[in-house]
Amino acid sequence: MKRPLASEIPTLIPFEPNSGIPFYKQIYNGYRTAILSGQLRPGQRLPSTRTLAVELGISRLPVVNAFEQLLHEGYVEGKSGAGTYVKDTIPDEFARPVLERRLEFKKPLEPADTLEEIVGPFRVSLPALDQFPNKIWSRLVSRHAKNLSVELMTYGDPSGYLPLREAIAQYLNTSRAVRCEANQILIVSGSQMALHICARALLKPGDAVCIEDPAYPGARDALRSTSATLLPIPLDEQGIDINRIALQKKGARAVYVTPSHQYPLGLTMTASRRLELLDWARRNKSWIIEDDYDSEYRYTSRPVGSLQGMDTASRVIYIGTFSRVVFPSLRLGYLVVPIELFNEFRSLRETLDIFSPTLYQLVLTDFLQEGHFSRHLRRMRVTYLDRRNAFLKALSDHLGKYLTPYNTDAGLHLSAFLPVGIDDREIVRKAAEHGVSATALSTCYARKHSRSGLILGFGGANERRIRAAAQHSVK
């Protein structure tokens, strides 16, 4: 299906060597935008990495990295030597059941009466607190605590501390491909409060809102808080099923999705599905609530860009949190809001609890601005990759006959299916009696036909503890 053009297309991407944005990122962003905007059409050939490197006057490595990322995310296709082409269709991105091919489940599934103790002490969403740069953080806290200025003590801006909003905007632009300015950033206490504000801003009583099914139960609670009607929409391997959204008799005013790392199933929404969703929202003047939780840690590719960054019609409200990338008790997160909605969101945030404590906003600003945050993220990617690999091995070695992990490509937890007929809530209850923490997959479903399984965090325990816990669990 390739239709190579007579010559390679010229370099048409914006590229500024002195902008401070990594070269590979600029190249990746440039071609991605060109493809998504239709500037580059299916079948068009990209320049060779060598040619492009020469044209841009840089080394070949960042070009190769950018092309690999485009290849990996399904925007282009190609084989070494034969050139790189824009794909005919924006294809599925991470729809392959990664893990089944990687792990071998040697033993057949067995009856579950011995399953009580199979769960490790793996609380979902707990980051590696033992790896946090405590000394740096303490120093920043003490710095501000010693200088207890009136600014630090008095009422703060409900939008949040401006330098923090600026630092977040910069981070989101570079690292998450979110298109925003600081004046679109609203500081909140975390994604839970962000969802409450979304519900109050976007949904009147009786309005319908679509939500992925399964989903985080806390999201359902928050979206229901204005007496909106929740429409649970099933997922296929590409993400939320747009046809099912379109089939709802009651037009949905908004849809809640976790495109980077679906909670709890771990899917990444494919690029084509993202475009379909954005198109649906644009045509129906509906809102997309993008909860980009856990997007920072991917193990088989670089982080996937945000849905918000692909949105050209300002239909996306983007939610992020520092709970997992800094630590949970920080209680700081943010919304990125289309500018025309900002004042309403801000006023609702003020009505809810006025503003977030100032001290940690100042400390987090320093943490971001002084580069500690990005260093921490880089270190944590390695740590979590090790923990995830140890966890998968331990699951395979000791629990492979009971648990089938699913989509383990990203984040700090995974879902693993239990054999059909096993009541996951009962397992979790019994595990809790042994001091072991897990979440029943079925609690995440709104519909009746749920899958039985466990959601297990692997971020909070080191490799030795992971192995010990998994061994203990099969005793």
Add this chain to the structure above:
Amino acid sequence: MKRPLASEIPTLIPFEPNSGIPFYKQIYNGYRTAILSGQLRPGQRLPSTRTLAVELGISRLPVVNAFEQLLHEGYVEGKSGAGTYVKDTIPDEFARPVLERRLEFKKPLEPADTLEEIVGPFRVSLPALDQFPNKIWSRLVSRHAKNLSVELMTYGDPSGYLPLREAIAQYLNTSRAVRCEANQILIVSGSQMALHICARALLKPGDAVCIEDPAYPGARDALRSTSATLLPIPLDEQGIDINRIALQKKGARAVYVTPSHQYPLGLTMTASRRLELLDWARRNKSWIIEDDYDSEYRYTSRPVGSLQGMDTASRVIYIGTFSRVVFPSLRLGYLVVPIELFNEFRSLRETLDIFSPTLYQLVLTDFLQEGHFSRHLRRMRVTYLDRRNAFLKALSDHLGKYLTPYNTDAGLHLSAFLPVGIDDREIVRKAAEHGVSATALSTCYARKHSRSGLILGFGGANERRIRAAAQHSVK
């Protein structure tokens, strides 16, 4: 109407010299409880202060203090030498227009075209941040920041940090006559979030809730958040008008009041009105939301006990905040909830934003436990009394012809009426153009027939600034 009994009644109050509770407080509490419970009947004579002091084996001073407080709050009456008697009716407590008798308004009211600049830079609710014990607080913050334990970083209990809840329960029992245990205390980010949780816990869409009129607009916003119907109820000089509550066609599921220091008018609800309100709630199985904001600072008497402490039917939800007694950016407040409602409140708090940041909870616990808090409160009473007196004098000297202060007995702000026909919002708008902060009284009214006036804070500026601002305002 006095019916002196043959002999003085015996000492029947609980008194424990080694309990750590101040003597005067034990005596006051004991007699107040005895009167409210009917154990002491109208007309009964109390022992003389001398007799009681001898019986208790203490000096006479705390007894005199306790009796003065009882006298002041209208539980007893008496003249020196003639004995002290339980009153026939629990009378009005602070219904006198205190200030009119204290200040002289020499000049007649004049047309208002020169009123633009009469407002001082007096932001409502701002505490004396310049008087805060910064060094002590910084030391406590650094202490915990240096020991960045996993406990401090991980997910916290949505109810709040237990030692903090214990410290608050102790403070409320001793200082605010609130009857509670730590397991009834729910930590939130402040009274605004507390009101949201109350709305969600107590009010279904369409339920009616009575609210004082005028009231803090943020309270109206929060109580409306579940689409409840707000019924604005006028005040008389005793507090909210119970007859008007009873007259509402739609039975009210809850009523929101600020009995210690009505916002914005500064009234203190009288003891008899409190009993009426509690009786109404008990008979109708309705809830009372007591917002005890600003209760800590009284200038002509000791703090009045809470409504919650007089409630024998568990109908009161009590709200407190540290925004004004510590500092606003702390973002910590609390609810005291009848134990049978606690789990629901806790779960709603979790749905709203999971939990409050841990660091400041630990710091505040130390601040309370190590006695810094009560020392700070004692010092601040003197500071605010001085500022209030300077403010009243400045108002009288420079702005007496424009502004008539009303109920200046407590808190960090006062309301002052403008001459009839003056648009207070216009004054506030123009004042804001001059960088001067004030709040228009009319914005606090839900009904149309509002009073025109200004709400002015005097907590945040020292006496020199107060005088300078008031002088400047009449230029």
